[in-house]
Amino acid sequence: MIHQESAIAPLRLSVHRSPHANVDLLHHSPEAVVQAVYRQILGRDVLSDQRLPAAEVKVKSGEITVRDFVRSVAKTPLFRSLHWDNLYVTKAIESIHRRLMGRPTMDAKR
Numbered sequence: 001m002i003h004q005e006s007a008i009a010p011l012r013l014s015v016h017r018s019p020h021a022n023v024d025l026l027h028h029s030p031e032a033v034v035q036a037v038y039r040q041i042l043g044r045d046v047l048s049d050q051r052l053p054a055a056e057v058k059v060k061s062g063e064i065t066v067r068d069f070v071r072s073v074a075k076t077p078l079f080r081s082l083h084w085d086n087l088y089v090t091k092a093i094e095s096i097h098r099r100l101m102g103r104p105t106m107d108a109k110r
Helices: 002-011 030-042 053-061 066-074 077-083 089-101
Strands: none
Touching: 030 053, 030 066, 030 077, 030 089, 053 066, 066 089, 077 089
16 A cells, blocks of 8 residues: 555645545546546546636645636536536536536425
């Protein structure tokens, strides 16, 4: 296990400083984490011209956290077109919440 930590440690990838982070970077390559972010936030794989190469390089080198990378993806025109434009406001909010939080919104009846 120590050899895995030393291999990943220079990348300094992290979701945030919380001990409850659910991304296991010891068992996933930086590229796998980037792909997982695109799939979770956009709901699909992205084409090469839809990627954010500058942000990808920064997250892989440890200049920004995975949380900052998620924020970058969520600010793209592609995210807006998929999860805001052409949707009713309540549906858009539910869609955005599901993508960013990874779970549906709470039931209004509770």
